[in-house]
Amino acid sequence: MLRDRASPPASRRTLRAAGGAGRAHPGRHRPPSGTAAAAADPFRGTGRLAVTSCPEPPLIDGGVPRSREYLTAAVACLNRSWSAHFARAGLTFRKPAVRFYEEPERRVCGVRWPSGAAAFYCTNRATLVFPLTGAWIEGRTDLYPLKVAAHEYGHHLQSLTGIRERAEARARAARNGRDPAEPGRRYELQADCLAGVFLGSVRRSLARSAADWEALSEAIRASGDDGEHRTHGSPANRVRWFERGYRSVSPAACDTWPAPRAEVS
Secondary structure, three states: OOOOOOOOOOOOOOOOOOOOOOOEEOOOOOOOOOHHHHOOOOOOOOOOOOOOOOOOOOOEEOOEEOHHHHHHHHHHHHHHHHHHHHHHHOOOOOOOEEEEEOOOOOEEOOEEOOOOOOOEEEOOOOEEEEEOOOOOOOOOOOOHHHHHHHHHHHHHHHHHOOHHHHHHHHHHHOOOOOOOOHHHHHHHHHHHHHHHHHHHHHHHHOOOOHHHHHHHHHHHHHOOOOOOOOOOOOHHHHHHHHHHHHHHOOHHHHOOOOOOHHHHO
16 A cells, blocks of 8 residues: 655645655556556646646635545546546546545555555545545645645546556566565656646646745655655655646656656655
Protein backbone atom coordinates (compact mmCIF):
# COMPACT_ATOMS: atom_id res chain seq x y z
CA MET A 1 0.00 0.00 0.00
CA LEU A 2 1.06 3.57 -0.59
CA ARG A 3 0.96 5.89 2.39
CA ASP A 4 0.49 9.56 3.06
CA ARG A 5 2.55 11.14 5.79
CA ALA A 6 0.83 13.87 7.75
CA SER A 7 2.09 17.42 7.97
CA PRO A 8 1.77 20.13 10.64
CA PRO A 9 -0.80 22.89 10.29
CA ALA A 10 0.12 26.08 8.49
CA SER A 11 -1.25 29.47 7.68
CA ARG A 12 -2.42 30.39 4.21
CA ARG A 13 0.87 32.07 3.42
CA THR A 14 3.40 30.09 5.45
CA LEU A 15 3.97 26.36 5.53
CA ARG A 16 6.48 25.11 8.06
CA ALA A 17 6.48 21.46 6.97
CA ALA A 18 4.32 19.04 5.09
CA GLY A 19 3.98 15.37 4.39
CA GLY A 20 3.76 13.28 1.26
CA ALA A 21 0.64 12.46 -0.65
CA GLY A 22 -1.02 9.12 -0.43
CA ARG A 23 -0.23 5.77 -1.88
CA ALA A 24 -2.61 3.15 -3.14
CA HIS A 25 -3.55 -0.23 -1.77
CA PRO A 26 -3.13 -3.10 -4.23
CA GLY A 27 -6.47 -4.69 -4.95
CA ARG A 28 -8.88 -6.26 -7.35
CA HIS A 29 -10.25 -3.14 -9.07
CA ARG A 30 -9.47 -3.83 -12.72
CA PRO A 31 -8.65 -1.07 -15.23
CA PRO A 32 -10.41 -1.07 -18.59
CA SER A 33 -9.05 -3.31 -21.31
CA GLY A 34 -8.46 -2.35 -24.92
CA THR A 35 -6.19 0.01 -26.79
CA ALA A 36 -6.11 2.74 -24.14
CA ALA A 37 -5.10 0.31 -21.39
CA ALA A 38 -2.48 -1.37 -23.55
CA ALA A 39 -0.79 1.85 -24.71
CA ALA A 40 2.60 2.73 -23.24
CA ASP A 41 1.17 6.09 -22.14
CA PRO A 42 -2.63 6.23 -22.23
CA PHE A 43 -2.52 10.04 -21.87
CA ARG A 44 -0.36 10.56 -24.95
CA GLY A 45 -2.14 12.71 -27.50
CA THR A 46 -5.05 13.58 -25.21
CA GLY A 47 -4.14 17.27 -25.03
CA ARG A 48 -4.31 19.70 -22.15
CA LEU A 49 -6.77 19.53 -19.29
CA ALA A 50 -9.34 22.24 -20.01
CA VAL A 51 -9.25 25.37 -17.90
CA THR A 52 -12.16 25.27 -15.48
CA SER A 53 -13.44 27.21 -12.50
CA CYS A 54 -13.05 25.65 -9.07
CA PRO A 55 -13.48 28.28 -6.32
CA GLU A 56 -12.37 27.00 -2.94
CA PRO A 57 -14.87 27.01 -0.09
CA PRO A 58 -13.32 27.97 3.23
CA LEU A 59 -11.55 25.22 5.14
CA ILE A 60 -12.35 27.11 8.34
CA ASP A 61 -15.38 29.36 8.68
CA GLY A 62 -15.85 31.38 11.84
CA GLY A 63 -13.41 29.13 13.62
CA VAL A 64 -15.38 26.01 12.65
CA PRO A 65 -13.63 23.39 10.47
CA ARG A 66 -15.34 22.82 7.11
CA SER A 67 -13.12 19.98 5.93
CA ARG A 68 -15.91 17.77 4.59
CA GLU A 69 -17.45 20.61 2.60
CA TYR A 70 -14.04 21.62 1.24
CA LEU A 71 -13.11 18.11 0.13
CA THR A 72 -16.56 17.42 -1.31
CA ALA A 73 -16.22 20.53 -3.48
CA ALA A 74 -12.67 19.55 -4.49
CA VAL A 75 -13.75 16.06 -5.59
CA ALA A 76 -16.68 17.50 -7.54
CA CYS A 77 -14.23 19.74 -9.44
CA LEU A 78 -11.89 16.82 -10.06
CA ASN A 79 -14.75 14.69 -11.36
CA ARG A 80 -15.92 17.44 -13.67
CA SER A 81 -12.48 18.20 -15.10
CA TRP A 82 -11.23 14.66 -15.60
CA SER A 83 -14.51 13.18 -16.84
CA ALA A 84 -14.60 15.81 -19.59
CA HIS A 85 -10.97 15.12 -20.49
CA PHE A 86 -11.54 11.37 -20.67
CA ALA A 87 -14.64 11.87 -22.82
CA ARG A 88 -12.71 14.01 -25.32
CA ALA A 89 -9.93 11.41 -25.40
CA GLY A 90 -12.29 8.47 -25.84
CA LEU A 91 -11.23 6.91 -22.52
CA THR A 92 -13.60 5.18 -20.14
CA PHE A 93 -14.28 7.17 -16.99
CA ARG A 94 -15.85 6.22 -13.67
CA LYS A 95 -16.10 8.45 -10.64
CA PRO A 96 -14.34 7.21 -7.53
CA ALA A 97 -16.28 6.53 -4.38
CA VAL A 98 -15.48 8.85 -1.48
CA ARG A 99 -15.45 8.07 2.23
CA PHE A 100 -14.90 10.50 5.08
CA TYR A 101 -13.76 9.54 8.57
CA GLU A 102 -13.70 11.70 11.67
CA GLU A 103 -10.82 9.57 12.96
CA PRO A 104 -8.77 6.71 11.51
CA GLU A 105 -10.39 3.35 12.10
CA ARG A 106 -8.96 -0.13 12.50
CA ARG A 107 -9.95 -1.23 9.01
CA VAL A 108 -10.92 0.54 5.81
CA CYS A 109 -11.74 -0.84 2.36
CA GLY A 110 -11.43 -4.34 3.75
CA VAL A 111 -7.81 -3.88 4.89
CA ARG A 112 -6.06 -2.51 7.96
CA TRP A 113 -5.84 1.27 8.10
CA PRO A 114 -2.29 2.06 6.95
CA SER A 115 -0.07 3.20 9.76
CA GLY A 116 0.73 6.90 9.60
CA ALA A 117 -1.65 7.49 6.71
CA ALA A 118 -3.56 10.66 6.02
CA ALA A 119 -5.64 10.72 2.83
CA PHE A 120 -5.23 7.74 0.52
CA TYR A 121 -6.82 5.75 -2.31
CA CYS A 122 -8.11 2.20 -2.02
CA THR A 123 -7.61 0.50 -5.36
CA ASN A 124 -9.59 -2.57 -4.34
CA ARG A 125 -12.75 -0.45 -4.10
CA ALA A 126 -11.83 2.59 -6.21
CA THR A 127 -12.36 4.76 -3.15
CA LEU A 128 -10.83 8.03 -1.99
CA VAL A 129 -10.44 7.97 1.79
CA PHE A 130 -10.29 11.31 3.61
CA PRO A 131 -9.79 11.54 7.37
CA LEU A 132 -11.23 14.85 8.53
CA THR A 133 -8.68 15.17 11.30
CA GLY A 134 -4.91 15.15 11.36
CA ALA A 135 -2.16 17.59 10.54
CA TRP A 136 -2.69 17.21 6.79
CA ILE A 137 -5.96 19.19 7.02
CA GLU A 138 -6.75 20.43 10.54
CA GLY A 139 -6.15 24.11 11.10
CA ARG A 140 -5.03 24.69 7.53
CA THR A 141 -6.05 27.41 5.13
CA ASP A 142 -3.39 26.73 2.51
CA LEU A 143 -3.38 24.78 -0.77
CA TYR A 144 -1.94 21.59 0.66
CA PRO A 145 -5.25 19.73 1.23
CA LEU A 146 -6.31 20.47 -2.36
CA LYS A 147 -3.00 19.15 -3.65
CA VAL A 148 -3.36 15.96 -1.56
CA ALA A 149 -6.91 15.42 -2.85
CA ALA A 150 -5.71 15.90 -6.44
CA HIS A 151 -2.79 13.49 -5.87
CA GLU A 152 -5.09 10.77 -4.53
CA TYR A 153 -7.40 11.36 -7.47
CA GLY A 154 -4.36 10.87 -9.69
CA HIS A 155 -4.12 7.31 -8.34
CA HIS A 156 -7.73 6.78 -9.45
CA LEU A 157 -6.79 7.95 -12.95
CA GLN A 158 -3.84 5.55 -12.92
CA SER A 159 -6.23 2.70 -12.13
CA LEU A 160 -8.72 3.70 -14.82
CA THR A 161 -6.06 3.81 -17.52
CA GLY A 162 -4.19 0.61 -16.63
CA ILE A 163 -1.12 2.44 -15.34
CA ARG A 164 -1.51 1.07 -11.84
CA GLU A 165 -1.73 -2.51 -13.05
CA ARG A 166 1.50 -2.12 -15.02
CA ALA A 167 3.15 -0.38 -12.06
CA GLU A 168 2.34 -3.34 -9.85
CA ALA A 169 3.82 -5.71 -12.45
CA ARG A 170 7.00 -3.62 -12.53
CA ALA A 171 7.15 -3.62 -8.73
CA ARG A 172 6.93 -7.42 -8.67
CA ALA A 173 9.69 -7.69 -11.28
CA ALA A 174 11.92 -5.27 -9.33
CA ARG A 175 11.43 -6.97 -5.99
CA ASN A 176 14.88 -8.54 -5.98
CA GLY A 177 16.65 -5.78 -7.90
CA ARG A 178 18.99 -3.07 -6.71
CA ASP A 179 16.18 -0.54 -6.15
CA PRO A 180 12.89 -2.36 -5.59
CA ALA A 181 11.16 0.88 -4.56
CA GLU A 182 11.78 2.62 -7.89
CA PRO A 183 8.49 1.59 -9.58
CA GLY A 184 6.60 2.89 -6.56
CA ARG A 185 8.36 6.24 -6.78
CA ARG A 186 7.56 6.52 -10.48
CA TYR A 187 3.92 5.80 -9.63
CA GLU A 188 3.84 8.40 -6.85
CA LEU A 189 5.66 11.07 -8.83
CA GLN A 190 3.23 10.59 -11.71
CA ALA A 191 0.37 11.24 -9.27
CA ASP A 192 2.20 14.38 -8.08
CA CYS A 193 2.39 15.53 -11.70
CA LEU A 194 -1.29 14.78 -12.35
CA ALA A 195 -2.12 16.82 -9.25
CA GLY A 196 -0.11 19.66 -10.77
CA VAL A 197 -2.05 19.35 -14.03
CA PHE A 198 -5.33 19.81 -12.18
CA LEU A 199 -4.16 22.69 -10.02
CA GLY A 200 -2.70 24.36 -13.10
CA SER A 201 -6.05 24.06 -14.89
CA VAL A 202 -8.01 25.74 -12.07
CA ARG A 203 -5.40 28.19 -10.78
CA ARG A 204 -7.17 31.29 -12.10
CA SER A 205 -10.26 30.51 -10.03
CA LEU A 206 -8.44 29.85 -6.76
CA ALA A 207 -7.82 33.48 -5.80
CA ARG A 208 -4.41 32.63 -4.40
CA SER A 209 -1.35 34.83 -4.16
CA ALA A 210 2.15 34.13 -5.41
CA ALA A 211 3.12 33.53 -1.78
CA ASP A 212 0.49 30.78 -1.53
CA TRP A 213 1.94 28.96 -4.53
CA GLU A 214 5.47 29.36 -3.20
CA ALA A 215 4.29 27.92 0.12
CA LEU A 216 2.81 24.93 -1.69
CA SER A 217 6.11 24.30 -3.47
CA GLU A 218 7.87 24.36 -0.12
CA ALA A 219 5.28 21.95 1.31
CA ILE A 220 5.86 19.54 -1.54
CA ARG A 221 9.62 19.85 -1.10
CA ALA A 222 9.26 19.12 2.62
CA SER A 223 7.26 15.98 1.78
CA GLY A 224 10.13 14.41 -0.15
CA ASP A 225 11.87 11.24 0.94
CA ASP A 226 14.61 11.33 3.49
CA GLY A 227 16.67 8.61 5.08
CA GLU A 228 16.20 5.00 4.04
CA HIS A 229 12.49 5.11 3.14
CA ARG A 230 12.64 6.13 -0.52
CA THR A 231 8.98 5.67 -1.43
CA HIS A 232 7.74 8.95 -2.91
CA GLY A 233 10.75 10.71 -4.43
CA SER A 234 13.37 13.20 -3.34
CA PRO A 235 12.33 16.73 -2.34
CA ALA A 236 13.61 18.14 -5.63
CA ASN A 237 11.90 15.48 -7.73
CA ARG A 238 8.56 15.86 -6.00
CA VAL A 239 8.63 19.57 -6.80
CA ARG A 240 9.93 18.89 -10.33
CA TRP A 241 7.07 16.59 -11.28
CA PHE A 242 4.35 18.66 -9.65
CA GLU A 243 5.57 21.80 -11.40
CA ARG A 244 5.89 19.95 -14.70
CA GLY A 245 2.21 19.12 -14.54
CA TYR A 246 1.26 22.57 -13.27
CA ARG A 247 3.06 24.38 -16.09
CA SER A 248 2.10 22.06 -18.93
CA VAL A 249 -1.51 21.37 -17.82
CA SER A 250 -1.05 18.19 -19.86
CA PRO A 251 -1.30 14.68 -18.37
CA ALA A 252 0.96 13.40 -21.15
CA ALA A 253 3.77 15.41 -19.55
CA CYS A 254 3.45 13.16 -16.49
CA ASP A 255 4.88 9.98 -17.99
CA THR A 256 7.47 9.14 -15.34
CA TRP A 257 8.09 5.61 -16.61
CA PRO A 258 10.75 6.35 -19.28
CA ALA A 259 12.32 9.13 -17.20
CA PRO A 260 16.00 8.78 -16.18
CA ARG A 261 16.56 7.29 -12.75
CA ALA A 262 17.95 10.56 -11.45
CA GLU A 263 14.56 12.19 -12.03
CA VAL A 264 12.69 9.54 -10.02
CA SER A 265 15.18 9.09 -7.18
